[in-house]
Amino acid sequence: MDFTLTDEQELLRATARSLLGNECPSTLVRAHWEDPSVVEPLWETHLREWVALGDGPLVDHCLFLEEAGHVLLPGPYFATSALFLPLLRALGHPSADVVAAGGLSGTVALAGLDGLWTTEPSPDPVRRFVPEADRVDQVALVLPGPAVAVLPASSLTARPMETLDSTRRLFEVEVPADVDPQPISPEALAAVLDRATVALAAEMVGTTRWLVSTSVQYSKERVQFDRPIGSFQGLQFKMVDMSLDHERAAAAVYYAAMTFDAGDPDRQRAAHVAKAAAGTAAKRAAKDAVQIHGGIGYTWESDVHLFLRRAYASEYLLGPSDWHHDRLADLLLGGSSLR
Amino acid sequence: MRLAWDPTDEAFREELRAFIDAHCPPQARVGKDFLGGDDEIIPDWAREWQATLFDHGWMIPGYPPELGGRNATPVQTLIYLEELARQGIPRSVHFGGYAIVGPSLLEFGNDEQKAMAPAAIRGDTVWCVGMSEPDAGSDLANLQTRAVLDGDSFIVNGQKVWTSYATVAQKCFCYVRTNPNVPKHKGISVLIIDLDTPGVDVRPLRQISGGSEFAEVFFTDVVVPASNLVGELDNGWRITMGSLAHERGGLWVEGVFGCQRAVEGLVALAERRGLAGDPAVRRRLAAAYERVATLKALGYKGFAGFAQGSSAPEHSYMKLATAELRRELFELGMDLQGPFGAVVEPAFTEERARWQQGFFVGLAANIGGGTSEIQRNTVATRVLGLPKG
Ligand SMILES: Cc1cc2nc3c(=O)[nH]c(=O)nc-3n(C[C@H](O)[C@H](O)[C@H](O)COP(=O)(O)OP(=O)(O)OC[C@H]3O[C@@H](n4cnc5c(N)ncnc54)[C@H](O)[C@@H]3O)c2cc1C
Numbered sequence: 001m002d003f004t005l006t007d008e009q010e011l012l013r014a015t016a017r018s019l020l021g022n023e024c025p026s027t028l029v030r031a032h033w034e035d036p037s038v039v040e041p042l043w044e045t046h047l048r049e050w051v052a053l054g055d056g057p058l059v060d061h062c063l064f065l066e067e068a069g070h071v072l073l074p075g076p077y078f079a080t081s082a083l084f085l086p087l088l089r090a091l092g093h094p095s096a097d098v099v100a101a102g103g104l105s106g107t108v109a110l111a112g113l114d115g116l117w118t119t120e121p122s123p124d125p126v127r128r129f130v131p132e133a134d135r136v137d138q139v140a141l142v143l144p145g146p147a148v149a150v151l152p153a154s155s156l157t158a159r160p161m162e163t164l165d166s167t168r169r170l171f172e173v174e175v176p177a178d179v180d181p182q183p184i185s186p187e188a189l190a191a192v193l194d195r196a197t198v199a200l201a202a203e204m205v206g207t208t209r210w211l212v213s214t215s216v217q218y219s220k221e222r223v224q225f226d227r228p229i230g231s232f233q234g235l236q237f238k239m240v241d242m243s244l245d246h247e248r249a250a251a252a253v254y255y256a257a258m259t260f261d262a263g264d265p266d267r268q269r270a271a272h273v274a275k276a277a278a279g280t281a282a283k284r285a286a287k288d289a290v291q292i293h294g295g296i297g298y299t300w301e302s303d304v305h306l307f308l309r310r311a312y313a314s315e316y317l318l319g320p321s322d323w324h325h326d327r328l329a330d331l332l333l334g335g336s337s338l339r
Numbered sequence: 340m341r342l343a344w345d346p347t348d349e350a351f352r353e354e355l356r357a358f359i360d361a362h363c364p365p366q367a368r369v370g371k372d373f374l375g376g377d378d379e380i381i382p383d384w385a386r387e388w389q390a391t392l393f394d395h396g397w398m399i400p401g402y403p404p405e406l407g408g409r410n411a412t413p414v415q416t417l418i419y420l421e422e423l424a425r426q427g428i429p430r431s432v433h434f435g436g437y438a439i440v441g442p443s444l445l446e447f448g449n450d451e452q453k454a455m456a457p458a459a460i461r462g463d464t465v466w467c468v469g470m471s472e473p474d475a476g477s478d479l480a481n482l483q484t485r486a487v488l489d490g491d492s493f494i495v496n497g498q499k500v501w502t503s504y505a506t507v508a509q510k511c512f513c514y515v516r517t518n519p520n521v522p523k524h525k526g527i528s529v530l531i532i533d534l535d536t537p538g539v540d541v542r543p544l545r546q547i548s549g550g551s552e553f554a555e556v557f558f559t560d561v562v563v564p565a566s567n568l569v570g571e572l573d574n575g576w577r578i579t580m581g582s583l584a585h586e587r588g589g590l591w592v593e594g595v596f597g598c599q600r601a602v603e604g605l606v607a608l609a610e611r612r613g614l615a616g617d618p619a620v621r622r623r624l625a626a627a628y629e630r631v632a633t634l635k636a637l638g639y640k641g642f643a644g645f646a647q648g649s650s651a652p653e654h655s656y657m658k659l660a661t662a663e664l665r666r667e668l669f670e671l672g673m674d675l676q677g678p679f680g681a682v683v684e685p686a687f688t689e690e691r692a693r694w695q696q697g698f699f700v701g702l703a704a705n706i707g708g709g710t711s712e713i714q715r716n717t718v719a720t721r722v723l724g725l726p727k728g
Contacts (some may be wrong), residue, residue, distance in 0.1 A: 003640040068676055148646040216725065233719075236720075239723055240715045247653070248633035249633065251637040258341060261341075276625075277629055329621035329625040
């Protein structure tokens with residue numbers, strides 16, 4: 001097993017880091033709160049060409065998404081590359097190549113009234129937690145069977161859900177009565193969901209990295225009692241634990257991505273581990289980052305709350321940590337051996 | 340990034356497995372969790388097993404054959420550690436000799452001292468490491484055991500404490516103060532002290548687990564030949580820092596795989612006790628699995644850096660996290676036994692009180708070799724770059 005990046009992967013990461021760092025400042029993220037169309041130029045000029053990562057090795061896609069999470073990238077990139085494209089590919093849908101080439105954006109509507117993304121889609125007449133449903137070209141509705149109907153977004157009624165986090169907009173979509181879905185095997189759907197789960201965990205690792213490194217930086221600069229607050233052991237230990245959680249989650253995400261790329265049988269477990277670890281890390285880092293920043297951390301002006309919001313919102317999307325632990329328990333108890 | 344190992348490395352693993360199948364004594368296969376306690380401190384089978392490993396080049400694979408190795412690569416060393424740990428097979432029950440003393444003698448000793456290394460690594464000579472003193476634990480540099488040069492001998496007076504294996508060791512790798520007039524870490528030296536020298540008094544200490552693996556060692560006017568000084572006078576601090584470097588990249592392996600075996604045992608325990616359907620138990624087990632899985636991945640990730648030559652202080656993360664996890668996992672094992680968590684009588688407990696014993700070992704893991712707080716201090720200043728408190 002080798003965690004070192006190839007030269008190409010190093011380049012991919014560096015490119016993503018500088019592209020997203022330059023093009024997606026927090027001013028843009030904040031402006032998106034009021035007017036989601038402000039990210040349109042970024043999507044049009046830069047991001048469409050990166051959608052293809054959703055088709056290739058998951059490690060590469062994670063490298064990009066980690067950087068996206070680090071800047072809280074808003075807009076249709078995640079939904080299109082991590083949900084929509086893999087689902088179309090699994091279906092063998094004719095539009096998949098167009099999506100991969102950046103020609104179409106899309107999202108996936110799966111969770112019913114209970115909000116859970118499972119391989120047994122509910123017969124509920126609505127789909128909830130549908131990312132970016134009003135700004136993409138197409139929506140893949142996942143229906144009981146399981147089966148999938150790919151429809152123009154404009155043909156659906158989408159109601160925005162008011163959410164904690166404004167950087168990933170979520171919608172409730174009505175399921176039309178007269179759709180004619182195409183069947184997909186539960187295994188294929190499970191693989192799509194697991195892949196998306198790891199992809200989301202990668203984003204969360206990037207978000208967590210910002211929270212940890214910003215807290216460390218701030219604590220070196222902020223002086224109280226004539227000392228930088230970062231010299232107080234109470235805060236040091238918090239930051240060590242935040243950073244350890246972050247490192248563990250990052251390692252778990254890339255391990256999971258490697259199992260996907262290798263078609264390894266451990267991949268389902270690894271996906272649950274990655275999301276649960278990423279959620280735990282993100283939540284802890286977010287809470288402690290606010291604490292470490294003191295009063296400043298509780299102001300609207302500070303960026304900390306943007307990251308806090310994204311951290312919690314991502315934790316609850318595609319299954320909270322507890323839910324992933326329950327699925328993991330299903331895999332562990334009942335005779336399967338550990339690796 | 341890739342999941343698979345190279346075929347040559349897989350062949351290395353196969354060779355090791357074949358060796359273990361052919362030579363490993365059955366007592367070594369029960370897993371390290373069972374060692375210690377009230378049994379003999381170093382049982383005969385353990386001495387023989389260590390010598391067998393050495394003679395076949397499987398003691399420290401990265402070393403040349405005359406030092407118990409086979410010039411293995413770092414990746415192969417990792418595979419080696421992983422394979423032993425996966426099967427729960429110990430290399431030696433006295434870590435100090437092969438992991439600290441042998442390598443330190445080779446790095447810092449004169450020719451005569453270097454020649455003592457093979458016996459230390461093979462386990463023929465049992466060594467203890469005398470660092471801690473009553474007032475010098477975490478603050479190791481505060482040690483007060485005095486050694487005064489008198490002609491061609493040092494005269495040693497003072498006391499060591501919590502010295503593992505001192506009751507069965509022949510020699511002590513002993514940290515002493517040779518200069519009280521300089522900043523405290525600058526006046527420390529290392530002496531080789533034969534424990535049968537007159538004036539050395541070893542008194543076993545009873546441990547929380549009931550056993551007596553460590554001891555107090557008192558020195559009263561002990562005469563030590565000046566030629567037993569390791570490295571330069573007053574420069575012993577360097578040796579503290581330098582020891583353990585040779586395997587640092589793989590030190591996490593044993594801890595993590597020990598935790599993995601614990602989780603496997605916990606799953607089996609839950610099933611046997613009819614708790615496998617309890618939602619709260621299921622969540623705790625899954626969370627435990629998650630924590631082991633993430634640590635294992637982190638260990639491999641850190642090793643990638645190590646194999647490329649970066650000596651990463653991130654390894655403090657691994658010591659810290661595996662020690663804490665171990666304590667929690669074995670506590671979970673006690674919890675899963677319900678009321679029987681309180682007993683150690685074999686008739687009532689699961690697997691010879693494995694969980695109760697392991698919990699105690701977990702407590703020790705958070706103290707010995709630098710406490711978890713000291714590991715956090717190290718990460719804070721050396722990894723995160725925070726200002727010293
Ligand atoms: C099983 C076992 C085997 C051992 N074997 C050996 C051996 O073979 N040779 C040997 O030399 N020693 C050995 N030791 C001793 C061990 O290295 C020391 O116990 C350890 O370094 C801690 O020192 P201490 O016990 O004096 O605790 P102290 O240093 O007094 O610490 C007490 C508490 O204070 C905390 N503390 C201390 N300083 C700080 C700080 N700066 N910041 C935050 N918290 C702090 C500690 O973390 C701990 O919680 C062994 C110990 C055990 C448990």
